[in-house]
Amino acid sequence: MLATQRSISGSSQSPRSPAASQPFLSVSVTDPVKLGNGVQAYISYRVITKQTNFPEYQGPEKIVIRRYSDFVWLRDRLFEKYKGIFIPPIPEKSAVEKFRFSAEFIEMRRQALDVFVNRIASHHELQQSEDLRTFLQADEETMERLRFHETGIFKKKPSDLMQIFKDVQSKVSDVVLGKEKPVEESNPEYEKLKHYIFELENHLAEAQKHAYRLVKRHRELGQSLSDFGKAAKLLGACEGNALGKAFSELGAKSEALSFKLQKEAHQLLMNFEEPLKDYVRAVQSIKATIAERANAFRQQCELAETMKLKEINLDKLMLTRSDKVGEAELEYKELKADSEEATRRFETIVRLMNEEIVRFQEQKTIDMGVAFHEFAKGQARLANSIADAWRSLLPKLESCSPAQ
């Protein structure tokens, strides 16, 4: 049904099956290993770059060791450089779970990181990124250096801080001058999109919450079946004779089913709940892009404003034949260039976003389709096991004559 839905950019393909004609890059994140001790403990992963026809990636296969913060670095860099593109999300930094580092948590994280890198590698623009190359190829020391440089204590670059400062400044001056804040884009379609994204996050979060609960319910049912089974066995031992045997068999089946439930709970977590969580993260990433676009729009407006003022000032100076004209002219020229640059940046974001939203919707339909399929398969499988297990008891029960 979806075969005809591939978009032109080809970026809606599953990351694992790229078309042969296009440049492709296949990466895998594997072998999580716990390193370090106590508070300093962390997980390191092997990142293997296989199958590529990019000239920039020399050699058949490159293996590097990376840790979670390296992935964060990559994501931050991409976010900076490719404004307008929905950067694939990474799994949350979880301070609490990190300490426990349960096998399940490690596996979930590994899977999410693998998906993350592969999504980048199959995005037609992102895959060209130099930062991606660095991430996939640089040696550990270089990576460490870069990582420290980027994620210092303040977790923000000096330019970020300046920007924040400027934002505050402009807000204050706006208020002081009684100027109305530059309004947001008056683009009804874009407004609809924003509304959609924000609402979508709410709905998805709720679905994800219930999915997580469902996992728990599976575990609980499994546990209660196990307990019940044990109790039935004990009762069987106490009763003895045919009835006792019936109870013992019931107990054994119940315990066996308990295992199946635990297994299914795990499958549910990895193949259904996690994709939903991933969906939520993706929507949050879009929200970040929306914020970037708002920023860019504001900058464009502000520069345009300032430019106008400067123009008026320049004309004034020219009329009065002031000797400051030269200086002012230069300033004006600079400002004009900046303004045009800001406009360009904004328009790029708009263009990219329009492409991205199409890609996003298509990708999500596939992702969710897969998740739904796995979910339905799993539930059917579970229900069938349950039916089979209990059914096998019936002949034994029937053969127990009641008058004994």
Next chain:
Amino acid sequence: MMGSENHQDHQYGGSKEEMESLVLDDPPPLNNGGASKSSYSNYRSAMSSLSNTPHPLSSIIVSTTPAPADSDPLLTAPPPFRDLRNPNGADSSAYVDPPSYGDVVFSPLDGETIGEINGVESPSKSSDHSSSYSLSRSSSSSSDYIKITVSNPQKEQESTNSVIPGGNTYVTYLITTRTNIPEFGGSEFGVRRRFRDIVTLSDRLAEAYRGFFIPPRPDKNVVESQVMQKQEFVEQRRVALEKYLRRLAAHPVIKKSDELKVFLQVQGRFPLPMTTDVASRMLDGAAKLPKQLFGESSPVAPHEVVQPAKGGRDLLRLFKELKQSVANDWGGSKPLVGEEDKEFMEKKDHMQELEQQLSNASQHAESLVKAQQDMGETMGELGLAFIKLTKFENEEALFNSQRIRAADMKNVATAAVKASRYYRELNSQTVKHLDTFHEYLGLMLSVKGAFSDRSSALLTVQTLLSELGSLQSRAEKLEVASNKIFGGDKSRTRKLEELNETIRATEDAKNIAIREYERIKENNRSELERLDSERHADFLNMLKGFVHNQVGYAEKIANVWSMVAEETSSYARESS
């Protein structure tokens, strides 16, 4: 992640109707009767909707047709599973149901009968519902039929001479009996009784049927009667009374008892003597005691011998038996008659073990039911969340990919809602089956009662025997002493005559006590036999029912999901 936490419960409760009104491929959804049960989130909640569902499962065969949705579930008195009240010898007793199980069976009726203390006659359909199973056991033993219904609670005034208006009020219940047993001399009749009458009935039965496994009566619930909502309490009590009376009527011996007959038939005041309370008995006993101690020691009267010392007014006898039991415990001389029946001792141990295991199983059965219910609930909530998402995507769709996704999601959502409903139905049946554990657990109490009847009868025998012994040795001594005096000793002779008189009376009492003890022993034995065979049958039925149910519903659920898996098969990963 987002802020739907606060109204999550609300959403579920409120949108139960949503769920029910979903257009599914199956026949229309079942009527979720009783609006009062919307937003529970605990164990009670699923149970509140369960019994309204008639289940097409006949006793053994699993039907694959969905439940008829158009008929009012309460009117189609379906036989969901087994009738422990079947007059043909179902040995089903239970004592006070702990809250969760009680709610499970009882709360569906809250919606109907709550708030009707002086009102409309509580329809018999609700009583039918509370515990109507039809035994899969054939009624081949006899065609006796007796069906008791408790309904129509009404407030009545105690007619006192008090000046103060609005004196003591109490509640009476209408007890209707339908039977074809000839001894009743009628086929349908009704009386009004109050709870106190039940207590009296129970006590009289306990006296008359020592050694039998008599179903324990409902608790007095003194605290609850003050604390609970009046209507709720009355309803709870009504159900408990009905259960109790039905169990009495199901006991092969007790159902023929005079006490029960009188209770069920005699109009007006319940004529059997009330049990006096402990305090007044002790006072009476204390009054008699001096007489007893200072010589006029009349031996135990025959009608008292056949009852245990503890419940009576004879304090002296109480002390004697207590002394005897201490002597028994601390060794010394071996009692003249002891519990020698090894088979009985083994049986007793077995019963104890059984009780323990039943308790354990009952507990875990409850947890299983809760887990099943939670699963169904969460599945339903998940389905609803996806339905909402589907609607949202469809409304806001700008791209075709969104509509496709919405369609996929809708399939999953409807499947989840269906599965959720199946879980709920499954669970309502499971509850009824696993209730058997609980029933038999209650029965263990009556077993204990019967065994203690036996030991107290034995104690009476032992006490009388030792008393006899000491009386006889006293008589001997007196005789020897008297013979030493030539011509006889008038006072001693008189004393000897009196003593011999006492000895004869005590001898009589002893014989009666021994007869009583033997009778109780025989009752124990026959009841144990009955318990074993009935327990065997009931549990086997329970297991069959439980398993059939699980299979049936698992298959249904599997079908639902297989369809969705099929519909989404185009997304199947190449690797898998």
